[in-house]
Amino acid sequence: MNITHKRRIRVLIVDDSALVRRILSDGIKRDPDLEVIGEASNPYAARDIMVENRPDVITLDVEMPKMDGVTFLKHYMPVMPIPTLMISSLTQQGQRITLDALESGAVDFIPKPQVGVVDELPKLQDEINRRIKAAAQISVAHLKRENRREVRAVTNLGNTTDRVIAIGSSTGGVEALTRILPAFPADAPGIVIVQHMPGGFTHSFAERLNELCRMQVKEAEEGDRVQPGRILLAPGGLKHMTVIRSGGQYRITLIDGDPVNYSRPSVDVLLNSVARAAGVNVAAAILTGMGKDGAEGLLAIRQAGGRTLAQDEETCVVFGMPSVAWAMGGAESLAPLENIPALLVNALQRRDN
Known part of the structure; x- marks a missing residue:
């Protein structure tokens, strides 16, 4: 034997x-x-x-x-x-x-x-x-x-005041976000992000990104407006981050709740709220990460008429969250990390044509 x-x-x-x-x-x-x-x-x-x-x-x-x-x-x-x-x-x-x-x-x-x-x-x-x-x-x-490829910078934006970009990531996400967010131009649509991190670290991460990016980056607070030129990073720890539509504007609401997919803040909670608030005016991406957080929310955005994609296996640290999003039909396509900024912005620009 x-x-x-x-x-x-x-x-x-x-x-x-x-x-x-x-x-x-x-x-x-x-x-x-x-x-x-x-x-x-x-x-x-x-x-x-x-x-x-x-x-x-x-x-x-x-x-x-x-x-x-x-x-x-x-x-x-x-x-x-x-x-x-x-x-x-x-x-x-x-x-x-x-x-x-x-x-x-x-x-x-x-x-x-x-x-x-x-x-x-x-x-x-x-x-x-x-x-x-x-x-x-x-x-x-x-x-x-x-094996490292340069991220393509994005230019030439039109009027995107009512547009929103949403991103979710976990393991490997700090490196991925650090690479792609500086590629967005200063007038890019407002970006909301959940990156799984402990409380305290998201504030430091937002400050670090703000030094690297052409857009303003800050840790999200209750009532923050989602607007062009601004990236809002969900605070780690005790609350989920959601987006609501209020008087023709998108705003952040931080809510209590149990962890979803073992995570708080949860990508699914954010993306489901974005689907309800912005519908066809959203482009969203799931980046590298373990587990399945974000797959259902990405599907909700796609079903609401928004545009969706997920990072491909070759450029992921962990092809977990993107794989589930793709298998569930939430992601329209898989893309290498370096192409994601341009794809997100172009998806929203095509809405105007």
Whole structure:
């Protein structure tokens, strides 16, 4: 009889703290699906291990001597793309660094306890192991230097005051949004976005995007107007974001509610509200992400006469949400990430012709 043994996921731990390395290593080794192939106290030692014994997943500390984790990530990801989980603090500085890492290709982050590491970090081990397993299924090959394609900038807009663009994303979405949103011109239709992130991070992310984009970007607040030249990012955490029509204008309403598709804010909640409020005047896209959030909402927009699309598998970090949206008939087409800004704007311009 042939017995086939399932290959375990190979993990490299990179952290300057010997205590953190030991706790993570002990917790990872307790899972029969995972194995630790190496531990490194700095990026230089990690690089040697990666060359000799390539891991499936890396857990990477943000703050280390000699070279910080984000700088190291930016060095190896374009030449040796490996799914990477950042170990990050939730301080404001930690949030900024984590966003930089996510924009540079890290697939997820694990919050590091600020105090009581010996007691608190082991409590997170089941979640850490779950995220390692999820990361191992993620493709980051698109981050390789020769595979990276430029996003096409959009120009020449007509009158789009009553038009709305809606976008939903999750795993890999920080990097995807950072690439496509600067391509929209300053007079683009108002854009509303749900990106699955914890509370606090969306504010930092909006500030970061505002520095990169020609449009104004802000974390959405109750009553904000959806208008040309403005991108509104749903706040992470406690409420869902919806769009309502009020006196001929579109406005944001933040509502209470249980998580939908394990998410709050939920892409489905946003897109369903946009379908009701704007109907044929919407163009919407589902980007990279795990699960199925947004598929039903995208279908509602299409059934209301709006235009819809989803990111294609080749350019996705995770072809989960787009795949379900496509299978359900919510997405009219699949498109590479670099074409999505032009396709969304052109879809709305054709409504005027």
